[in-house]
Amino acid sequence: xxxxxxxxxxKILTAVFIMLCAFMLRATVSGGITPLTSQLLSxxxxxxxxxxxxxxxxxxxxxxxxxxxxxxxxxxAEYEEKIRIxxxxxxxxxxxxRENEQLREYLEIKEEHNxxxxxxxxxxxxxxxxxxxxxxxxxGSETGIEKFDPVITSNGLVGLVSxxxxxxxxxxxxxxxxxxxxAYDIRTRDIGATTGDIxxxxxxxxxxxxxxxxxxxxxxxxxxxxxxxxxYPKDLAIGEVTAIHTDSSGMSxxxxxxxxxxxTNVKDVLVITAFEGQxxxxxx
Amino acid sequence: xxxxxxxxxxTAGKYLLYFVLLVLLYVLQATPGFLAVxxxxxxxxxxxxxxxAIYEGEFIGALYGALGGMLCDMGASxxxxxxxxxxxxxxxxxxxxxxxxxxxxxxxxxxxxxxxVGIMGxxxxxxxxxxxAYPGSWQVLLFFLLPRALFxxxxxxxFYLGERAxxxxxxxxxxxx
Numbered sequence: 294x295x296x297x298x299x300x301x302x303x304k305i306l307t308a309v310f311i312m313l314c315a316f317m318l319r320a321t322v323s324g325g326i327t328p329l330t331s332q333l334l335s336x337x338x339x340x341x342x343x344x345x346x347x348x349x350x351x352x353x354x355x356x357x358x359x360x361x362x363x364x365x366x367x368x369x370a371e372y373e374e375k376i377r378i379x380x381x382x383x384x385x386x387x388x389x390x391r392e393n394e395q396l397r398e399y400l401e402i403k404e405e406h407n408x409x410x411x412x413x414x415x416x417x418x419x420x421x422x423x424x425x426x427x428x429x430x431x432x433g434s435e436t437g438i439e440k441f442d443p444v445i446t447s448n449g450l451v452g453l454v455s456x457x458x459x460x461x462x463x464x465x466x467x468x469x470x471x472x473x474x475x476a477y478d479i480r481t482r483d484i485g486a487t488t489g490d491i492x493x494x495x496x497x498x499x500x501x502x503x504x505x506x507x508x509x510x511x512x513x514x515x516x517x518x519x520x521x522x523x524x525y526p527k528d529l530a531i532g533e534v535t536a537i538h539t540d541s542s543g544m545s546x547x548x549x550x551x552x553x554x555x556x557t558n559v560k561d562v563l564v565i566t567a568f569e570g571q572x573x574x575x576x577x
Numbered sequence: 578x579x580x581x582x583x584x585x586x587x588t589a590g591k592y593l594l595y596f597v598l599l600v601l602l603y604v605l606q607a608t609p610g611f612l613a614v615x616x617x618x619x620x621x622x623x624x625x626x627x628x629x630a631i632y633e634g635e636f637i638g639a640l641y642g643a644l645g646g647m648l649c650d651m652g653a654s655x656x657x658x659x660x661x662x663x664x665x666x667x668x669x670x671x672x673x674x675x676x677x678x679x680x681x682x683x684x685x686x687x688x689x690x691x692x693x694v695g696i697m698g699x700x701x702x703x704x705x706x707x708x709x710a711y712p713g714s715w716q717v718l719l720f721f722l723l724p725r726a727l728f729x730x731x732x733x734x735x736f737y738l739g740e741r742a743x744x745x746x747x748x749x750x751x752x753x754x
Contacts, residue, residue, distance in 0.1 A: 337600055455654075
């Protein structure tokens with residue numbers, strides 16, 4: 294073992310270690326911008342991830358047809374060409390359908406919030422090291438995405454961008470315990486803040502905390518963003534109240550919310566890159 | 578090309594193959610739904626780099642550990658460098674431990690793998706949940722970090738045997754020259 298510590302290999306490894314530490318420090322200082330190594334690796338992995346994620350989500354789509362075509366091909370060779378063309382058409386139609394849905398969602402939101410600027414993106418990765426259903430999308434700084442940009446679907450808020458690479462971004466969902474959103478009940482106007490809860494996150498739900506004890510929030514109420522803080526725009530739908538409880542201190546109430554966006558299975562999202570009031574009142 | 582040149586080519590080919598395999602494993606690891614059991618997915622890159630460190634020793638093991646860590650950091654919710662630094666150090670350790678202290682077999686490989694994912698899970702739990710005193714944080718440990726560690730440990734024999742086959746095949750080819 295002593296020989297190892299005297300060897301050239303040890304010196305090289307020490308140099309590599311110092312270099313890695315420098316990269317890590319740079320990443321910490323630069324915030325959401327990922328270091329060069331990550332950017333380079335993402336150039337290889339992101340395109341491959343796009344393919345594999347579409348294969349994974351396409352079990353009900355084109356890929357199943359592809360496999361069926363293979364089985365039919367073995368049984369009856371004359372149908373091979375016909376099935377291949379049909380399969381291609383189904384895949385094309387599926388792509389058009391998704392694109393159409395995305396554009397329709399885009400239009401609906403754009404009509405409702407004409408101050409929004411969007412970038413559409415697809416979910417390409419859900420890593421084993423990610424928590425609270427956070428995910429990676431196939432759009433990054435190239436398309437104008439920045440750290441803390443809100444991520445939505447046509448149904449409601451999904452989360453925010455936590456890290457930006459050149460061609461990918463990482464998204465933290467509103468189910469994460471580290472994500473807080475100023476929110477209000479659209480019926481009663483009671484104000485609170487949504488935050489992830491470890492136990493509730495397993496059921497795909499979150500909590501609306503800091504509600505006054507005399508609040509009138511009830512089951513079925515819809516919760517929207519207040520826009521306070523300048524990170525999220527005002528009046529984005531978050532979710533629906535499923536239960537009301539008194540918190541452990543007994544001083545305030547909290548509501549359990551089921552997000553309107555299907556956070557655990559979301560496949561396509563919109564990233565709001567600009568909106569009226571963005572960045573106002575932001576403080577660390 | 579002389580015998581020395583061919584040996585170098587084969588060695589370079591082996592290292593390139595490791596790189597390609599690690600990238601492919603990362604892609605599989607990050608593919609939504611792949612190998613997910615009740616929302617828990619195993620690490621695929623971690624057992625692979627540990628297997629490489631076992632057979633290739635501390636130097637090559639450390640370098641592939643860093644590469645594997647960079648890949649893991651791309652998808653992880655932890656700060657950038659968490660997996661790069663720890664896998665770099667751990668694979669160096671694994672390479673040395675396998676030379677001086679442990680036997681090179683499946684059991685040692687599983688112990689090394691469980692050791693890493695266990696320690697990392699614990700560090701992640703302490704620094705990302707326990708210190709913030711989130712209510713019910715023990716549930717993360719019990720229902721997410723622990724099952725993920727065990728799931729990854731279960732995958733280790735596959736990677737160990739795969740790496741052994743690959744390593745021995747390349748050794749044979751180099752020996753034939």
